[in-house]
Amino acid sequence: MNKKNSEGSNAINRRNFLKLGAAGAAIGAVAFPAKAKEEIINKINEKTAGDFIKTHDKFPYEINEDYKPHSNKDIMFTGSFWNFHSEDEDVINSGKEFSYKTFMHFEEKKGFDQLSKAMNAGGWALHNTVSPLGSQAISGSGILKWDQYRKKEGEFIPHHDWINESQYQFGNKQEAADAIKRAARLYGADLVGITHRDKRWDYTDFVDAQAIMEGRHEDAVYGWERFPFEPKSVIVMAFEMDYEAIATAPTDIQGAGAGAEYSSMTKTAYQLSIFLKQLGYHAIPCSNDTGLSIPYAIAAGLGEGSRMGNLITYKYGPRVRLAKVYTDFDFTEYDKPIEFGAMEFCKNCMRCADACPGKAISFDKEPSFYPTHENKDNAWYNAQGIKKYYMDAKKCFHTWGEFGTDCGSCMASCPYNKPDFWHHRLVDKITAAMPGPVHDFMREMDELFGYGDVGNLEKIDVFYNPKGRSYNGH
Amino acid sequence: MVFTGTETLFFLLGIITTLFILGLIKYNKQLKFNALSWALLGTGSFLCIFCIAWSVSAVLEGVPRAASMGMVVFGIPSLLMLLLGRRFAIKKSK
Numbered sequence: 001m002n003k004k005n006s007e008g009s010n011a012i013n014r015r016n017f018l019k020l021g022a023a024g025a026a027i028g029a030v031a032f033p034a035k036a037k038e039e040i041i042n043k044i045n046e047k048t049a050g051d052f053i054k055t056h057d058k059f060p061y062e063i064n065e066d067y068k069p070h071s072n073k074d075i076m077f078t079g080s081f082w083n084f085h086s087e088d089e090d091v092i093n094s095g096k097e098f099s100y101k102t103f104m105h106f107e108e109k110k111g112f113d114q115l116s117k118a119m120n121a122g123g124w125a126l127h128n129t130v131s132p133l134g135s136q137a138i139s140g141s142g143i144l145k146w147d148q149y150r151k152k153e154g155e156f157i158p159h160h161d162w163i164n165e166s167q168y169q170f171g172n173k174q175e176a177a178d179a180i181k182r183a184a185r186l187y188g189a190d191l192v193g194i195t196h197r198d199k200r201w202d203y204t205d206f207v208d209a210q211a212i213m214e215g216r217h218e219d220a221v222y223g224w225e226r227f228p229f230e231p232k233s234v235i236v237m238a239f240e241m242d243y244e245a246i247a248t249a250p251t252d253i254q255g256a257g258a259g260a261e262y263s264s265m266t267k268t269a270y271q272l273s274i275f276l277k278q279l280g281y282h283a284i285p286c287s288n289d290t291g292l293s294i295p296y297a298i299a300a301g302l303g304e305g306s307r308m309g310n311l312i313t314y315k316y317g318p319r320v321r322l323a324k325v326y327t328d329f330d331f332t333e334y335d336k337p338i339e340f341g342a343m344e345f346c347k348n349c350m351r352c353a354d355a356c357p358g359k360a361i362s363f364d365k366e367p368s369f370y371p372t373h374e375n376k377d378n379a380w381y382n383a384q385g386i387k388k389y390y391m392d393a394k395k396c397f398h399t400w401g402e403f404g405t406d407c408g409s410c411m412a413s414c415p416y417n418k419p420d421f422w423h424h425r426l427v428d429k430i431t432a433a434m435p436g437p438v439h440d441f442m443r444e445m446d447e448l449f450g451y452g453d454v455g456n457l458e459k460i461d462v463f464y465n466p467k468g469r470s471y472n473g474h
Numbered sequence: 475m476v477f478t479g480t481e482t483l484f485f486l487l488g489i490i491t492t493l494f495i496l497g498l499i500k501y502n503k504q505l506k507f508n509a510l511s512w513a514l515l516g517t518g519s520f521l522c523i524f525c526i527a528w529s530v531s532a533v534l535e536g537v538p539r540a541a542s543m544g545m546v547v548f549g550i551p552s553l554l555m556l557l558l559g560r561r562f563a564i565k566k567s568k
Contacts, residue, residue, distance in 0.1 A: 422480070423531050445547075449532075450539030462536055470475070 052432040053314065055336040059299055063200070064369050067385030070292060072203040073221060074380045076393045077136040077288075082212055082220075085380060091394055094401035101404020110457050111251025112404070120252040120405070123259030127287075131266045134287030139206045143270045144285050148228045148277075160274050167280030170331060177333040180235060183275045188268040189237035190320070191313060193300025193335040197231040197326065201299070202291040229282040232330035235272065236293070236300040238313055238320040239265045241411075243419045244463045246319050249408035249454050250357060250399070253463055258321065258406055262287070265323035272325050281329040292383060293322040301335035307346040307353060308361050308410035309391040314340050314428070317416030341432035342416060343367075346389065348439040351447070355413035355454045358399030360392040413452040415443060479534040487527055494519045501563065511563040518555030525549040 072078055079085035080095030105117040127134065133141035140146045151162040170176035177194055184192040206226070211219035245257025269285035276283035284290070294311050297303060302322075303313035310318040353361040364372055371379040371390035381393040399407055411417055418424035431442050446452060477485070498515060501507070507515065525548035532540035 419535050421531050421535050423528055449543045450537050468536075 052340055052429055054339045055301070056339065057336060059198075059295070060337045060339055061298075061305060061367075062369070062387040064385040067200065067383075069200055069202060069204045070383040072137060072139075072205050072207045072289075075137040075203075075288075076381050076397050078138065078207045079381065080397065081136060082138075082207055082209060084207070088378070088380075088394070090398060094394075094397045097401030098397070098404060101401075104404065111248060111253060111460050116252035116256070116460075119256040120259055123256035124262060125259075126263035127259065127266045130270075131287060133209055134266060134289055135262050137203075137207075137288040138209050139203075139286070139289040141209075141287075141289070142266075144266065144287060144289065146226070146228055146284055148282050148284075160278055163277045163282065164280040173331055173333040176329075176331055177335075180272075180276075180332065184235065184237050184268065184272050187271040187275075188239070188264050189272075189323075190240040191238035191302050191315065193236050193297065193302045194332055195234055195236065195296060195300035195334055197234050198296070198299060201295045203289075206290070228284075229328050231282075231284075231326040232328050233326075233332060233334070234291070234296050234300070235325040235327065236297045236302055237265065237268060237272070237323045237325075238297065238302050238311070238316070239268070239323070240316045241319050241321060243319065243417075244459070246408055246412050246417070247459045248463055249412035250403050250405055251460065252405050253460060254408040254412070255405040258408060261321040265321055269323040269325055273327075276325065276327050276329060279329070281327055283325055283327040283329075286324045286326060288322075290326065291324065293324060295386075296324055297322050298337055301338045304339060304342040305388050306342060306414075307350065307389045308356075308414070309389065310411065312342040312414070312416050314338070315420075317418065318411045318414050319417045340428075344436065345415070345431060345439050345442075348436055349415060349443045351413045351415060351443060351452060352410035355409045355452070356396075356399075357402075357407065357409055357455075358395040360395035360399065361410060362389045362391065364389065409454040412454050415446040415452060417452065480531065483527065483530050483534070487523060490526065491523055494523065501560075505563040505567040507559075507563050508566055511559045511566065514555045514559030514562065518552045518559055521548050521552030521555065525552055 073084040076091065077095075079088065080091045081099070083092070085091055105114040106112045107114065110116075129142075131142035131144045134144050147161070149157075149162040150165070151157055170179065180194065181192040202224075205221050205223050208219055208222055211217070239261040241261045242257045245253050245260075248254050248257075266285075266287060269287070273283035273285040294305070294309070297311045298305060303311045303320075306312045306318060308318065311320065311322065312318050313320055347365060350363060353359075353363050360373075362372060367388045368390065369387050370376065370384050371382050371392070373379070373390060373392040373395075375392055375394050376390075379390070379392070379394075382390050384390075396407070416428070418428075427442070431439065434442070498519065501515075505511075525544055528544035528548060529541040532538070532544055
């Protein structure tokens, strides 16, 4: 009896503690409205993002006064495949090797066999059919055409690829930005940002592949006078590539991962351009053509620059492909460049530089305004004058020629390239909050924990392994 | 499958956390922890739960090496802290 009394005198005994917990949970579940929960989650997200993700009003990297916008002729693909740099024999040969091996399979090489090549071909198929030159940075290819057709009275054009005479007016700029981003997400983009058109990132001229094929070499290059309107905004979209496919780098399965998103981005950019045209505005969908995608993506707040030269997004790391839509619509809220510590992390990390089979990535501690690699005196392919890490694209392309694939080892090795799991998001936030010396430690830990090893053929088995997947709809 | 691996993991983590808290309350009644014991047992419990969360997540994402490393990096310190905390608590109560 005494014992019972002493138990009862405790403010919270074991039984009461459990009762209290159960009652609290029940009240919480019933009384706590979903909207309030959502608001609290949003608040926490905003708060934590505010601490780790900074925004910039201007382009976040220093640009020298002598910076000149890049010519379309000086892109590696046009330089090689379309002979604009025929003096650079290595580049021409790399292009030939790459093209030749793309259509061959090697049964003795896992990841380059017929199954892998077929996977790769399927990934690229839509892109190669509807906009075959978009990935080669050539404008106006296939459905990425520059036509801004105005429908005639009574004309029936079911694909809606024409500009509506009636211009839709949004209530305010935020509403416009929300609608554009929602449309892009609906059509297949994973990240969307809107930025001002910036002539620094546009190509100074354009390569006319049709003219070259027809032997009209005097018409091989044309200027902005052919662009059908004055663009004011650029909508930039990022497309997440399959984690397990990219992890197989540098095989053809990695190429399939890249190709699948090239196909996806071609489709999405075209659909978004139709959306804008039907709102009554001019729009041109672009792949790698018309302007430099990475600085535009940085300006649109999709991510940061990096040692490997690719965009690093907060959510997917470098494992994205980029598309853009140029438009004259400007009544919209523009995004700002962001910083979450990726470029700072790159200073100490260098995993991509270690992993690169062609040794094309810089080991410099600090970024520089001009290339420092061994081909720096003839680096026509680098857009120079911006403070960044300069990748030797010639060596990179040489490796593409050796493998017959687009490699992707840099992306696969990057510590920011992780699948969407809570513990990686946690590590990302901790990394962003830590100073430079800790980054060395984080890099070592990433390696010790078994992430980012490239050239590991077991990753191909993981890619195909049906365990944990369901293909049958239940 | 109704629940994903991560959803099941977090449900189980809730139960494990409750058990840890109940255990700490129970032993505190018996042994009356001082600040050092609380700090060691609290941090040790947190690290132990984190170790389980990390290692199971690493297995779920298909990187068993990260799971093993998680056990070494988070699991061993958590066990040491729990043992030390328990020893200090028992020593004090004698």
